[in-house]
Amino acid sequence: MSDNIRPGEIAFHDDPALTASATLCFIGRLQSDWSKGTCPRNLTEARARGGGGARIVLDPNYALALTGLAENQAIWILLWMDRARRDLALQSPGHRNGPRGTFSLRSPVRPNPIAIEAVRITELDIEHGIIESDATDGYDGPPVLDITPYLPGLQHSTGPLCERPAR
Amino acid sequence: MSDNIRPGEIAFHDDPALTASATLCFIGRLQSDWSKGTCPRNLTEARARGGGGARIVLDPNYALALTGLAENQAIWILLWMDRARRDLALQSPGHRNGPRGTFSLRSPVRPNPIAIEAVRITELDIEHGIIESDATDGYDGPPVLDITPYLPGLQHSTGPLCERPAR
Numbered sequence: 001m002s003d004n005i006r007p008g009e010i011a012f013h014d015d016p017a018l019t020a021s022a023t024l025c026f027i028g029r030l031q032s033d034w035s036k037g038t039c040p041r042n043l044t045e046a047r048a049r050g051g052g053g054a055r056i057v058l059d060p061n062y063a064l065a066l067t068g069l070a071e072n073q074a075i076w077i078l079l080w081m082d083r084a085r086r087d088l089a090l091q092s093p094g095h096r097n098g099p100r101g102t103f104s105l106r107s108p109v110r111p112n113p114i115a116i117e118a119v120r121i122t123e124l125d126i127e128h129g130i131i132e133s134d135a136t137d138g139y140d141g142p143p144v145l146d147i148t149p150y151l152p153g154l155q156h157s158t159g160p161l162c163e164r165p166a167r
Numbered sequence: 168m169s170d171n172i173r174p175g176e177i178a179f180h181d182d183p184a185l186t187a188s189a190t191l192c193f194i195g196r197l198q199s200d201w202s203k204g205t206c207p208r209n210l211t212e213a214r215a216r217g218g219g220g221a222r223i224v225l226d227p228n229y230a231l232a233l234t235g236l237a238e239n240q241a242i243w244i245l246l247w248m249d250r251a252r253r254d255l256a257l258q259s260p261g262h263r264n265g266p267r268g269t270f271s272l273r274s275p276v277r278p279n280p281i282a283i284e285a286v287r288i289t290e291l292d293i294e295h296g297i298i299e300s301d302a303t304d305g306y307d308g309p310p311v312l313d314i315t316p317y318l319p320g321l322q323h324s325t326g327p328l329c330e331r332p333a334r
Contacts, residue, residue: 012228012231013228014228016192016194021191021193021247022190022247022249022310023186023188023191024187024189024190025183025253025279026186027278061179061180061181062256064177064257065179065255065269067257067271068272069270076283078279080188080189086192088232089234090231090232090234101233103233103235104233104234106315110232111194111312112191112192114281114312114313116243126268145278145279146279148270148273149272
């Protein structure tokens with residue numbers, strides 16, 4: 001994709017999309033009311049706008065692995081941003097001045113376009129592999145890679161790491 | 168690997184390791200003082216035990232993408248747990264009673280064995296692609312998939328989702 005690049009942007013020498021170090025399996029898909037143009041910028045905005053009708057539908061192969069989750073539980077969802085290019089080291093998102101390193105940005109454009117979001121389960125149908133959650137900032141369609149319990153203090157600190165005070 | 172299974176464990180019908188929906192590129196490696204036997208169970212325990220000498224060494228192809236990060240900044244690290252089996256829907260970790268669904272556990276055994284951890288940058292060498300951080304709960308060696316800013320309120324809430332009160 002390096003023929004389509006903004007001023008100041010720099011592509012990786014080796015294209016990450018062509019470097020297959022390991023394989024992912026898609027376990028399901030995210031469904032939401034958002035589309036590319038209407039997508040909120042983050043979960044806080046998504047919640048302020050009603051959540052977006054977030055729903056995960058798993059491939060039947062993976063439904064049994066939901067056993068032990070419960071409604072009202074908080075979980076991490078890992079998504080694969082399958083429409084994002086992967087080849088930029090420096091990029092110039094529209095709302096920022098000048099190019100920035102990819103790892104200093106939340107842009108979906110990254111070598112491995114994985115998005116993480118912490119949400120709360122509102123409805124759970126283990127038999128059919130369906131999770132409805134309180135919100136998503138993802139648009140309709142991306143593949144789901146993983147679901148795992150959200151446990152502050154384990155993957156992240158509830159204290160010293162937080163840059164904004166807890167409400 | 169379904170020949171080596173504990174009582175009550177159930178493997179997926181289709182082995183996720185053989186389902187290549189997309190490819191990952193490894194962008195570097197995590198170095199730490201921990202090994203399989205000495206690894207802390209989580210980041211809180213890792214910090215209590217001194218952090219573990221956490222250091223990420225990026226492949227030279229990816230170093231430039233660190234531009235814009237800074238020492239003392241909090242980041243997410245995504246790791247590929249390359250020694251974990253991927254084929255269990257229900258599993259019986261040693262410290263729990265009876266089998267549990269994979270998505271209800273933090274076990275590295277999962278269809279896509281991606282671990283996430285939020286840490287603080289203590290030293291940053293962009294030219295050589297090296298990040299030292301305050302802690303890791305990973306053992307020495309796993310491939311790194313991504314580095315992204317840690318911004319409470321965006322990927323996760325600082326408030327209502329937290330199951331434990333912030334300190």
